[in-house]
Structures are given as structure tokens and as C-alpha cells.
Amino acid sequence: MNDTSALERWYRRLLAWFPAEHRRAYGDEMIGVLLAAGSEGRRRPAAGDVIDLIRGGLRARLRQAGDGSPDVGWRDALAVFSIVAPAMALEYFVVNNAVDWAYKLLSYPPGMALYVNNGPIALGGLVIFLAVTLPPLLALRGFRRTAIVAASIPAAVLTLFRIGSLVGSRKNFFLLLGLDGYLLLSVLVVIALAVSPGPRRGAAIMTARTWSVVAIAAGIAAVATTDLRYAYQAGTKVEAIVLAATFAAAAVGLVVTLPARVGRRLLLLLAIPGYAIVMELVANGGLPFANTVDQFGIGLIYPPTAVLIGVVGVLAWRSGRRSRETVDHDHAA
Amino acid sequence: MIRSSVYNTGMSKQAMREPTFLILTALAAGPQHGYGILNDVARISDDRVRLRAGTLYAALDRLRSDGVIDVDGEEIVDGRLRRYYRLTPSGTQVLAAEAARMAVNATVAMHRLNPGTAALADAIA
Numbered sequence: 001m002n003d004t005s006a007l008e009r010w011y012r013r014l015l016a017w018f019p020a021e022h023r024r025a026y027g028d029e030m031i032g033v034l035l036a037a038g039s040e041g042r043r044r045p046a047a048g049d050v051i052d053l054i055r056g057g058l059r060a061r062l063r064q065a066g067d068g069s070p071d072v073g074w075r076d077a078l079a080v081f082s083i084v085a086p087a088m089a090l091e092y093f094v095v096n097n098a099v100d101w102a103y104k105l106l107s108y109p110p111g112m113a114l115y116v117n118n119g120p121i122a123l124g125g126l127v128i129f130l131a132v133t134l135p136p137l138l139a140l141r142g143f144r145r146t147a148i149v150a151a152s153i154p155a156a157v158l159t160l161f162r163i164g165s166l167v168g169s170r171k172n173f174f175l176l177l178g179l180d181g182y183l184l185l186s187v188l189v190v191i192a193l194a195v196s197p198g199p200r201r202g203a204a205i206m207t208a209r210t211w212s213v214v215a216i217a218a219g220i221a222a223v224a225t226t227d228l229r230y231a232y233q234a235g236t237k238v239e240a241i242v243l244a245a246t247f248a249a250a251a252v253g254l255v256v257t258l259p260a261r262v263g264r265r266l267l268l269l270l271a272i273p274g275y276a277i278v279m280e281l282v283a284n285g286g287l288p289f290a291n292t293v294d295q296f297g298i299g300l301i302y303p304p305t306a307v308l309i310g311v312v313g314v315l316a317w318r319s320g321r322r323s324r325e326t327v328d329h330d331h332a333a
Numbered sequence: 334m335i336r337s338s339v340y341n342t343g344m345s346k347q348a349m350r351e352p353t354f355l356i357l358t359a360l361a362a363g364p365q366h367g368y369g370i371l372n373d374v375a376r377i378s379d380d381r382v383r384l385r386a387g388t389l390y391a392a393l394d395r396l397r398s399d400g401v402i403d404v405d406g407e408e409i410v411d412g413r414l415r416r417y418y419r420l421t422p423s424g425t426q427v428l429a430a431e432a433a434r435m436a437v438n439a440t441v442a443m444h445r446l447n448p449g450t451a452a453l454a455d456a457i458a
Contacts, residue, residue: 026390032413033367033386049385056387060394 006043008035014050017057074316077265078196080205080258083140085185085192085270086133088218093129095222103226128154128179132186136199148193155186166298180301181277188272205262213253220246225281243281247274268312275308276301349431355382356392357401357420357428364405364419367393393418401427 011034015023034049045053135151138144162183196202224242255263279301349357352374359365359373367389375383384392396402401424405417420428 022390022394026394028414029367029416030386030390032410032415033371033389035413036368037371037386049387052385052387054387056391059391063391063395 007038007045010045011035011049011053014045014053015057017054018060019057022057022060073261074265074319075196076201076205076259076262077269078192079198079202080262080266081202081269082136082189082192082196083199083202083206084210084214084266085273086136086189088214089182089185090129090133091215091218092222093125093133095219096226097126099223099226128158128182131157132182132189136189136193139193139198140200140203144193144198147198148190151186151190151193155183155190158183158186180298181273181280184276184305185273188269192269205258207257210254210257213250213257217246217250217253240282243278247278265315268308268315272305272308272312275305348434349427351378352382352384352388353392353396354428354431354435356384356389356396357424357431360402360418360420361425361428364417366415366417368415370418396424400424 008031011031012027015027015030018027034045038046038049131154132151135147137147138150139147158179162180193199221243224239224246251267254266257263258266355374355377356370358377359370362373365373367386370393371384371386371389393402397404397418400421402418403421405419407414407416409415
């Protein structure tokens, strides 16, 4: 075996640090450059080349795993999510509470209304809602990094509380307060702000008709579930039907008013916190299966959510891979 | 090119790293292959920056996906692939903008370090 072939084999082994796509695109070319730049008679790579190839390979893999992974369609869907999900949540909270409080204040003396409507819990809910829904406004104003930091705070706090509640005796306390949906929403908002072009791009993609769909759906859901939000009040099948019909109509409306692929991907993203929120409404509102949800708690929320996240992850990874292959093909052509 | 300009704003808004600037400068004179770029970068930087293949190709891949450079052609030399790279029109703009930014900074620095000499240099220019 001559020196060049021994050295080439060393370099080929080191190129394994790079992603397969990178090796396919540049592998042979890099070997040529490495051999041309190497000293005559050398049988093993120089230490500097070894370190450089390992570092370059790790960087290429990190880049692929980070901003290179989701393709434009997924990043656009995340951009729309970063503005639609917080807007829907905020409208839901404001309308739902306004109707609730108006009804209670008309029906009871003020002190009693505060008690019946779980005043302190409602105040805590307001703080959580504002913490989850307002950071995208910072990104809209151009403060994207500040928005990511601000959105990370409720995500971290809710995650810590959720982990803490698993250790305690009341494992379903989180479920009772309806916080799992907002935990998932806050984490997804952080991801959307970090890896997508952000709410400005989302707003540019959305049309007036998309905003109408969002506003109407959140408004109807908020009013329909008014009686479900305070404890011990049984919900009705009519409310469940209204809610299901609203979500179905909103899903169709979003797909129709957005670019097709962005709309479908947005639905998958919305379904992640949406499923948990619906299960919590069922658990707290006495809808059909409420006892089952209450009994099994997080076991009914997180396994399906994990499957959904897995499906979204695989789809995003596959489309990112297809997109990169298309770019490589375009470059090669 | 698939990626929209929405995703390519990073390079124009952030200060460019020196190896990237030198690679683009090497390509400003015309298309070059990888080994040629390595040697040219060393020459431009007076041997201060000596890129290695791993760093160079990670940078070339990133610059290609940003639309700043593109493949100009390929040939087989001694049984090995040799690919030539060139600046795209967008890459030329990016390099020109970065060079102008560095020139302004350098001028300000010279003015502050030596006001008299800098003013004389301005007058001569």
C-alpha cells in the first residue's frame, strides 16, 4: 500500500464526521484538496487537519440540525403559528373571562362573584396568559432575541411546576388548572420564535380572511366554553358539539385561506397544545369522558401529544432533507 | 435557489468573520477551486490566515446555501474532481458592503489615532 492511498483512507475515515449530504457533495473534492495540501511522504494526517476536520464536521452537523433542518414551508408554518396561537389564546382568555365575569357579577353580589369565579386563580391565569401571549409582540416590534428570552420564562416556569407536580401528591393539579395546554403552547412559541422568521413573516403570509377565521373561531370557542371554566360546573353535550364544530370549521378555514402546505402544517402545530387544552376542558367541565380524563390525567394528555410531536418532527425532518437535496440538485445542474 | 431572501438576511446584517471575508475576496478576482482558494487566502492575509480543508468546505457549503457563491464548473485532474467556485451577484454586493463597512471603521480609527496624518491623507486623496 503506497503512502497516498494510506493517507487517503485516513482522510476518508475523518470525513465520517461530516453529514452524509456534505460528504456526497464535497467528499471527493475535499480528499483532493487535503492530499494536495499535505506534505510529501506523509502516511497519517497532520494533527491540525484531524482537529480541523472533526471541528468542521461537527459544525456542519450542528448547522444541519439547527437552522438548516426545517424547510421554508415548515418555517413559514412556525412563523404563522408564532402569531396565530398567542392571538387565539389571548382572544379566548379575554372573551371567555369577560362573559364569565359579566354573568357572575349580574347574578351574584360582587364578593360572591369573586368567590364563585375563583378570583385569585383567574388573576394567576391572567399573568400566565400575558406571559405566554405577549412576547411575540416584542418580535413584531423587531426585538426578536428579547422576545425569545421573554417567551422562555413562562415556558421554563411552567415546565418546572409541571415536573414538581409529578413529585407531589396531587399529580392532576396541573390538569385541574388547565395549564398543560399553556405549557405546550409556551414551549412551541419559543421554538417558533427561535427557528422561524417570526411573527412579521407570519403576519405577511396571513390574509384578512385568515384573521377573520382566527377571530371567529376563538370567539365562538370562548363563549361556548364559558360554563366549563369554573370548577364543579357540569358542561353539556351541546357545548362539546359547538366546540368540535368550531374547531373543524376553523381547520378548514385556515387551510383554505393560507397557502395549502403552510395551512396543513399549521394545523398540526396547533393540534399539539390544542389537544391538551381540549382534554383539560373535558376534565374540568364534566363533558363526556370527563371522569376518564380526570382519573388518568396526564397519561391521557402526554402520550398522544408525544406521538403528535414525533409525527411533526419526522415530517419536518423529511421535508428539510428533501429541500436540501433539491438545493444540491439545483447547484449540481 | 429555493431559499427565500427572508432567510438570507443574516449575512448582510452581521459583521462577517475574517475567513469568510477572505474566501469571498479570493473569489472576487475570478472563479477558483478549493486548493486555489486556500493558497489565495494565505497570500491575501500575508500568511496570517491559513485555512484547512474542513473549515474551508464548511464555509463553502454555508456560502452556497446562502446564495453568496455558486459552482462555476468542474474538471477532473489526475483522476480527482476539481470544482470551481465563483461569487454570485448577491455575493459581490455582500462583499462590497462588508469592505465598505470595514473601510469606514478603519478610517474612523485612523482619524482618532492620528488626526493630523489622517487629515493630510484625506487631503491628498
